[in-house]
Amino acid sequence: xxxxxxxxxxxxxxxxxxxxxxxxxxxxxxxxxAAAEHRVKLKLxxxxxxxxxxxxxxxxxxxxxxxxxxxxxGLALNTTRNYKLWAERLSRNLGSLQLRExxxxxxxxxxxxxxxxxxxYNQRLTLKMALDEAVRLGAxxxxxxxxxxxxxxxxxEVRALxxxxxxxxxRLVSAVPATPTYNGYLADLVDVLLGTGCRWGxxxxxxxxxxxxxxxxxxxxxxxxxxxxWQADTKTHEVRTLQVPPFxxxxxxxxxxxxxxxxxxxxxxGGKSLAYNSARTWLGRxxxxxxxxxxxxxxxxxxxxxxxxxxLGIAEASLQLGHASEEMTRAAYVxxxxxxxxxxxxxxxxx
Numbered sequence: 123x124x125x126x127x128x129x130x131x132x133x134x135x136x137x138x139x140x141x142x143x144x145x146x147x148x149x150x151x152x153x154x155x156a157a158a159e160h161r162v163k164l165k166l167x168x169x170x171x172x173x174x175x176x177x178x179x180x181x182x183x184x185x186x187x188x189x190x191x192x193x194x195x196g197l198a199l200n201t202t203r204n205y206k207l208w209a210e211r212l213s214r215n216l217g218s219l220q221l222r223e224x225x226x227x228x229x230x231x232x233x234x235x236x237x238x239x240x241x242x243y244n245q246r247l248t249l250k251m252a253l254d255e256a257v258r259l260g261a262x263x264x265x266x267x268x269x270x271x272x273x274x275x276x277x278x279e280v281r282a283l284x285x286x287x288x289x290x291x292x293r294l295v296s297a298v299p300a301t302p303t304y305n306g307y308l309a310d311l312v313d314v315l316l317g318t319g320c321r322w323g324x325x326x327x328x329x330x331x332x333x334x335x336x337x338x339x340x341x342x343x344x345x346x347x348x349x350x351x352w353q354a355d356t357k358t359h360e361v362r363t364l365q366v367p368p369f370x371x372x373x374x375x376x377x378x379x380x381x382x383x384x385x386x387x388x389x390x391x392g393g394k395s396l397a398y399n400s401a402r403t404w405l406g407r408x409x410x411x412x413x414x415x416x417x418x419x420x421x422x423x424x425x426x427x428x429x430x431x432x433x434l435g436i437a438e439a440s441l442q443l444g445h446a447s448e449e450m451t452r453a454a455y456v457x458x459x460x461x462x463x464x465x466x467x468x469x470x471x472x473x
Contacts (some may be wrong), residue, residue, distance in 0.1 A: 124155045124162075176261035182224060182252075183217030189252040198359075199347045200323075208248040221261050224253070226269035233270060243273040281421060282428040287414060288316065288471060292442035295408045304404055307389050307396070310373045312422065314388070316471050319426035320344065322419040326396045327352050328388045335378065338371050339363050348398050352387075369472035388436070412468035429471060 124134035133151045150161035176185055186209045193202055216224075216232060229249060236242040250267040257265050283291060294310035315325045323345035329352075332341045343361040344354045365372070377388055387395045402419065409415050 124158045126155075127151070132158040134162040135370065136162055136423050140154070161187070176221070176256050176259045178222035178261055180256075180261055181217060182219050182221065183213045185221060185256050186213055186217070186248075186252050187253050192255070199350050199353050203350070204244075205248065208244045209252070212245060212248060212252075221253075224262075224266050226266045229266055230270045233273070239275045243275055243346060246270065246273055280424055280428075281416070282425040283414075283417070283421065285471070288425065290412070291414055291417065292410075294412055294414065298404065298408045302402075303391070305330055305391055307391065308401075308404055308408060311389055311396075313400070314370055315375050315422040316365050316421065316426055317367045317468050318342075319423055319430070321423060322365075322401070323347065326387075326389050326398075326401065329386055330378065330381070330388060333374055333378075333388065335371070335375055337365075339365055340374075346395055346398065352395060367468035368471070369469060400430055426471075427470070429468070 124132050127133045130153050131151060132153070133149055134157045135147060135149045137145055137147055148162055148165050150158055150165055151313075152158035152161050176188065190206055190209050193205060197205075216452075219228070233242050233246055236245060246267060250265065253262060253265045253267055256262045291312060292309060295312050298304070298306070298308055300306040311326060314320070314328070315322065318325060318340065320328075320342060324342050326346055327346040328340055328342070329344075332343060334340075341361060341363045344352055347353050374388065381388075382390075382393070389396050391397075391400070405417075405419065408416055
């Protein structure tokens with residue numbers, strides 16, 4: 123493997139197959155046989171294996187870029203957006219490190235420096251997925267993230283509104299005066315979300331073409347995504363048609379009669395779909411200083427789930443929310459039956 127080419131000078135030679143399968147030569151020199159062999163091995167370790175696009179000398183930034191570019195196109199836009207944001211944070215903080223420098227200790231130290239458990243969890247998850255790909259491509263022999271300490275997240279207690287709180291919520295959001303940047307949609311949006319159990323993006327993203335006022339149904343076939351607008355897909359990639367309770371149908375009929383010509387969405391501001399950050403801000407203003415200051419848009423979905431579970435059972439609550447399993451509903455939302463039964467039961471939320 124190594125030979126002396128002149129006094130105190132050795133050259134080591136090895137062969138490898140490149141990404142195209144072509145046999146190539148790698149050489150390195152050193153003052154001793156051992157030094158030359160060490161240098162050629164180091165060179166070899168930095169080269170990608172046959173068919174691979176990464177090596178141990180690849181930076182984490184490059185590995186993350188490759189991982190992000192290969193994300194499944196079937197992922198929801200919000201999911202893809204979150205992965206990109208988490209990868210960008212990793213690139214800023216650790217991007218210059220080569221893959222071979224990513225030891226479990228170094229990654230553990232980085233993760234330990236992140237205060238919020240949710241952020242720490244997402245950073246570890248992103249690292250694991252990106253480095254899993256590096257292992258698959260032969261750039262790493264093992265994934266160092268697996269040896270880091272798991273992130274323990276405290277399970278949040280499900281909080282839902284009772285009927286008295288629902289009425290107080292309605293009173294508070296109805297009291298917010300309209301302004302040039304807010305047309306007073308809060309009360310109606312609250313009712314639609316309560317009466318359907320939709321996620322915020324699904325409810326705020328209901329289009330008039332998805333509404334059948336004669337049948338009293340809305341079809342959930344898309345969602346609003348922050349900054350990206352409306353996307354023709356839901357979180358579960360399934361379309362569901364919901365029979366709405368009378369109080370929601372009343373809201374829809376009134377808004378249809380008041381809608382501008384050519385309106386696309388049931389809820390609009392300035393001729394455009396609602397923006398989540400703006401809607402969250404207005405809800406926060408409405409509830410500031412009250413006993414309901416803790417309420418978020420997602421609490422309304424949990425309220426619907428809890429209400430249905432108490433009156434019709436977990437199976438019906440799960441079906442209404444569009445969950446893949448009853449266990450998901452039970453674990454995360456509760457403190458598929460006849461659509462008409464849902465509508466009758468949900469009418470109780472009208473007070």
